[in-house]
Amino acid sequence: MTQIDGETRIVAILGDPIAQAKSPQLFNALFERHGVNAALVPFHVPATSLGTVLEGLRGVVNLAGVVVTVPHKLQAAAHATHLSAAAQQTGAANCLRREADGSWTGAMFDGSGFVSGLYGRGREMRGKSALIVGTGGAGVAVAHALIDAGIASIDLFDSNSASLQRLAQALRARGSGTVIRESVARAQAVHDLVVNATPCGMRPGDPMPLDLADAGPHAVIADLIMKPAETPLLEEAKARGLAVHPGRYLLENSVEAMAAFLRLIAST
Known part of the structure; x- marks a missing residue:
């Protein structure tokens, strides 16, 4: 100390x-x-x-x-x-x-730290597809950084429709070629990366932030929460045999x- x-x-x-x-x-x-x-x-x-x-x-x-x-x-x-x-x-x-x-x-630094953490684990984002659940400060940063990394498409969900619309418009305004869609809190087979950018999972009894039932076997499930180190979302992902990316890497x-x-x- x-x-x-x-x-x-x-x-x-x-x-x-x-x-x-x-x-x-x-x-x-x-x-x-x-x-x-x-x-x-x-x-x-x-x-x-x-x-x-x-x-x-x-x-x-x-x-x-x-x-x-x-x-x-x-x-x-x-x-x-x-x-x-x-x-x-x-x-x-x-x-x-x-x-x-x-x-x-x-x-x-959230966005650059998150992408650097992915690269450090050998996970390339260029040409891939992502789902981001949560469009607050961290979700916004991660979305912009993924576009900088060359991601092909981003699906967005937030229960706050104004926040969701604000981010979707800002990402489209970049003119990067990345496809931006408003979606639901459910992983799909097309998603290579699924990110929980909400606080759900930080406290005992929190609802699950998103549904992994339809996630493809290749998907990486990321949670930006630092504590607990293994959130209920990451526990479920592991139980389904999916790769996980905990918040500490960011x-x-x-x-x-x-x-x-x-x-x-x-x-x-």
Whole structure:
């Protein structure tokens, strides 16, 4: 564990809930490996308090920035004075860097981290078909990153029709050639990748986020939830003999880039 002293740079992770967050372990281990005097700590922040908390944190001079998790990613982007290209594209931010004048610069690493995690497991997305269930901040980021990776088609579902329409229109407006369809929360034989980008599965008793009954034997079932490490969706996928891709791969492939964005380690 990093030794905390008066020169420690602080990073906060803001979420509601926050008990599921794996970022403290990964970031603090990274800081130790790099010999950086920094520490990441969890803050349980309800959505109604996010603006108040971010306004207060602007005044903390030794704060490097904040990591943003469920459900704050879309709202966090609105508090940033400047946004990275990915954050502008998705309208969401999962990391805010505190600048010297107290303003926030926002960035989004969920999409690139998710795709890097797929590549790291030998899973190529070019020319493939995906179903994404959930069109909040993480789902938006993953959808855009899959288009960047050359995916051929994306089916989208969200119980919030306004959120679904907003993402579908944004993806079509890119003119990438990727086929974008509004769908149902059910895997189909055509889907090479099925992604749960909702919080369903985080708490005991949550409903299953999607139906795997018609999934093809080649499908990879991905869940963006970090805790539990094996969600009910992934358990069912394994029981059906399907390949699974747990949420930790997204975070594990984002931590170094986020720490570099916060100017705590050198960029690679």
